[in-house]
Amino acid sequence: MFEISKHIISSVPCLHPEGRLDTVHSDRFENTIRDHTEHKKYLVIDFSSCSYLSSSGIRVLLRTSRDLELKGGKLVLSGLSAEILQIIQIAGLVTVFHILKNSSEAIMHIIQLRELERISFPISERNIQGTLEVLSGRQDLPLIEWKEPVLTGYDSLHIAAGYGAFGETLLRTEATRGFFFTLYHCTGLVPNDPDHFPDFRIVSDPPNGTIFVDRALSVRGEPDARIMVDSLSPVKAEDLVRQAMHHNRSVDRALCTVVSLDRNQDQPVLSVFFPLEGEDWTGGAFLLHSVREMMPGETFGQFCRSLLTWDNVEGVMIPDLKSLLIKPILWLFCREKRTDARSVMAQVITEEQESTEDYLFYLTRRLYTDSEKLELNRLHGGYSARTFRVRSFDSLGRVLRPTVLKIGDRSMISREAERCREYAMPYILNNSAMILGTSYYCQMGALRYNFVGIGGEGTELKWLTHYFNKWPASELEPLFDKIFLQILKPWYGQPVKANIHPYADHDPTKTFFPHLLKQVEESLQITPDQGSFRINGCPVNFMNPYRFLKEEYPARRHEEISYYTSICHGDLNMQNILLDKEMNVYLIDFSETGPRSVISDFARLEAIFMIESFPMESEEDFLMVLDFLINFYEKSCTLDKSPDIAWKGRLPQVMERNIALTKKMRAYAFSFARGGKTFIPYALALLEWIFPVVCYSSASVWQKRLSACIASLLCLMLGDDYV
Template identity: 60%
Template sequence: MFDVSVQYIQSVHCLHPIGRLETTQSKHFEDTIKKCLERETFLVINFSACPYLSSSGIRVLLNTSRELASAGGQLVLTGLSSEMLQVLQIAGLDSVFEICADDVQAVTCIEQCKRTEITLENIFPGKAPCETERVRDALDSCLYEWKHPQLAGFDTLYIAAGEGALGETLQRKDAVTGFFVTLFHCTGFIPDDPAYAPDFRIVSDPAQGTLFVDHALSTRGPYRVRVTVSDPEPVSIRHLLQYKGFSPPQAASSLCTMLCLDRNPQRPSLSVVFRQENGTWEGGTFLLQKENVLQRGEYSEQTLRDLLTWENIMGVTRHDMDALLDRPVFWLFFAGKAQNSSVFQTQVVCEKEEVPEDHLVFLTRKLYTDSVKAELEKLHGGYSATTFRVRSFDHQGRVLRPTVLKTGDRPMIQREAERCKQYAMPYILNNSAMILGTSFYCQMGALRYNFVGIGGEDTELKWLTHYFHSWPVDDLVSLFDKIFLKILKPWYGQAVPEVIYPYADHDPTKTFFPHVFRQAEEELGIPEKNRSFTIGGSEKNFLNPYHYLHEEYPRRRKQGMDYYSAICHGDLNMQNILLDKDMNVYLIDFSETRPRSAISDFARLEAIFMIESFPMENENDFLQVLEFLMDFYEKPVTLDKKFRKAWPGALPGLMDRNMTLTMKMREYALAAARGNKTFTPYAVALLEWILPIVCYSSATIWQKRLSACVASLLCETIESGKEAQ
């Protein structure tokens, strides 16, 4: 059973279809609407009691919308179910219809539409009057001046023209300079160098289009006047500007921007022009293949968007103010004095008055739209990414909770966001570090970490590194137990038997360090082609681990072994673990997180403790540490091997800390491997992070030499295949 009820809400005609609007019912629906249109130019249709809308019903709505618009009226739809709205969205009709949440909102929308007044005015002397649509009591548009070079999105520019370059290179210096004109999702570009041809860019999402803006004007807000010329004699924009009747002489705002559609059937075009500070007008023109024939009242923003397509744009040129236009349509925007574009963009400030790179500002602004200001403090650590502690302020100047901004190459940032969702959020209930969003530009990406449960201006987050260097070893042991035996237990405590491929999973040349061979030769004088090397002060002839990496890893990539697999962080250093003042733990950086050998993360930290965390100032220090570690890493080795003697040298507290935490890593690893003492998986995981130390700019020459020697011992252990029983 289908029926249509009729009621009035504040003198606005409202229809309520009841039941499924099948194809067989569309004629009844259409007839009811036609009766309303005999006396109404505004209509609301509420679908809250209509669970289904057929294609023929949609066709009736399209015809009704067009007919009302041509009469200066409007159709508004309300009460659409999520399924019905999805149908309209898939068909691209959600932007065609005016859609409101309920009847009250729809009536408000119609009241606003009724403020539009359409008259005939004699704008061009000697020609037919022009249909002129004015919005009574309209708000001024906002005119912005872009004074300082910056990277901006099409969405931020909206309607703009000026000097700059297409934002398709990471560095501004690599881009071709020229004149640009932006209209919504489309930008035309005319290079200054005649060797380059004019071009244009279209994006489905204006936030994804980018420009390097050197200087420009842009407009935001509604147009105030629309003029439709019907006289067959051509006119120009300059002729239009001679008409003084668009605004009172003493008005606070004046005409600042104009859109112009030339409806010449042979050479249609769409222009954007701005009044410059000196009173001249400048802009650009999109040359079109065709201009859609539309009814009265249908020249909306969506209409203009529909004209700017890959198929319809034939070229881009500077606008000629004296060009004769055939039955043009003008959209006129009025504004007061131009404001600096910085007033509506997030201010990005770096420490020590450092000037941030264009792409960093752009990515930060995309992520901090809730802030008027973001203060970035660069955090140390991180080889493949840059991390910032961010102090941001809302639009009333209130300090927001602490966040962390991370930038890196696009694939890594994408991977981190995906793997956080896949591997961290479903398992680690204690970890309240959430990725709020990502943004991308060229090959760069950024993500914002928000720390749930943290708030207050005086809240401070510190890296685990801070406590590693300042806390007593007993307190560190308790903290590490909390992290690995409680918070991360859902990962390591649920290892499963599986075939692992250590040489494929732990090859540093396949992740962050493809240049490790070059660095080893330049820094240590160890070419990868040599099978062995010697170190001054030591009589041992060391197996060359870089040769081993170069030759043996490719041979063994498909060599599997029965072991245990668990979700592992993949790059668990102490810069990826943060703590607040209440010692709540926050884990970040999930770009390498995935199932792998269950002991991987523990080996990663052991490499930090034993190779990177003990100061060596000279050769004697180095040789003493090397001799001590040779006893620990020389074969035979098992996962439960202990240090057999105490550290005899200086700084015993530091070495005791490193040894104690290394033993904790072995303890965690042995538990994750269900008591399996086999050392090869752990040795290969250690090599993944010991071999690349030669690439670290933060490592001393003694740490780099030590890394080569310990890596050599590990390779010998693997190669011998002999492990203590």
């Protein structure tokens, strides 16, 4: 059974279909609608008693909605059950129909619409007739003043004009400055330098379009009113605006923005204007190839986007509000208050010594759209990127979960996000960083880390380095066992035999250190062409390892061996492992993560323990450490044997810690390599991280000399094909 009850409430026709609106009843439904809309342009249909909506019923609603919009009216649906709403959602029509909760809300909405009816008024002394249409009620949105330099996206500006530059260079100083103006996804720029020509940019996604703003005005939201003139007689935009403000109190707030469309068929122009001091205005114009009529139901933003396309925009210029327009349409934006742009952007607070490039703030805001305030504290360490601990707050001042922000080269950030998802999350999710998002600008990128299980005010994360420097070896060894024998066992504990190219895989000049040989000449005065070098106070004549790197690595690049591989971090150091107060372990920095020889990460840490972790303060310290390590590495021939030699110098607990953890690394490597004893893959993995010590700005001259000497011993071993 299907019935339709009819009511008139506050002069608004309301229909209430009851039962199943299936195909057989759709004609009757449409005839009833036609009877009630013949002389009306608004209609409410309440579906609270309707249990089914057929495809034919949907087509009736679409035709009704279109017909009412052509008359300047509206169809409003209310009371939809979950089942009927789902049908409309699946059909992709949620944005087509105006849907409200119940009939009371629908009627109130139409009453408000009727209060915003069009009025006509004469324009200036020419007696040209224009039509003013109030488009919306009062919007509690301010005019935004950009008073300080900032790099921001088109989506933050919406509609804007001011001084700045296209955000297409990493640094503001490299950009071409001028007057810019933005309409949603399109920005024009008229350069200050007359040798540079006006230009424009159109982006598919406004957040990805960027502007270096020096100072500007911008407005968001919908226009409050629209003026239309169909006469072919020329008329000034300023006359239209003055008459509109005089005739209607609905737009009696301060006029802050005018967007005008000159429908001159010879040269259509879409312009945006903002007021200056006194009665002056400023703005910019887009020169169009053609213009079309605005469709019923089309929003102002949709209409602008349809005009501002690569095919249709021919150029940009600075317009004049006094210019004569043909058949113009003007959209007026009125606002009661002004606000500083800082109030609509997340506040980013950095430490005083931190460099504050524009892109750092831009990338941070792009990633933390859920935050109103961000405190960035630098986590020191890391050769190729900057890492920050982030304390963020929502709009009510509540502290959000602690996260880590990493900013570095675009390709590295992209690679890290990809490899985290591919290699970390499927295997060690509970102990790895979770990528919450990435953002990019020019050659820079940023990613936001979260950690499963971490949360709450006061939560702290500390590097493994912190505990390495404080704890004795007896306490560190169980912690390292936890990391490598438990947490990372899904990586190393599932090795796969494969053919590897160790010289190609572990060449540091092909990764982070392409200028390594030049740095050696500058820091140690060792050229890659000399055969050997000597160290004052040491009787050994060391083979030049940098010559070996320059000549033998390329020559042996294609050498292949069969060896166990696994997922490895690829750059595992104690700055990539964090711990919370409960000693939960978390890994970050996955840009180099992927399959490689199973021993790679252990050799990486040995290089840190033996070369970088003893504080050498004098030549005497250096010579003692060198003599000790010569004995250590000359006697290291296979993975299953670690020399048992005693340290007789100062700080015995420090060196004993380093030796104990190095032996741990050797034991892990031997175990995960399934008992393979060959030292060659391990030696090459060691060299990958001993060679670059000379490039570290944090390394002392003693550490750099030590790295050269130990690299020499390892290369000598490889040069003799020592197995």
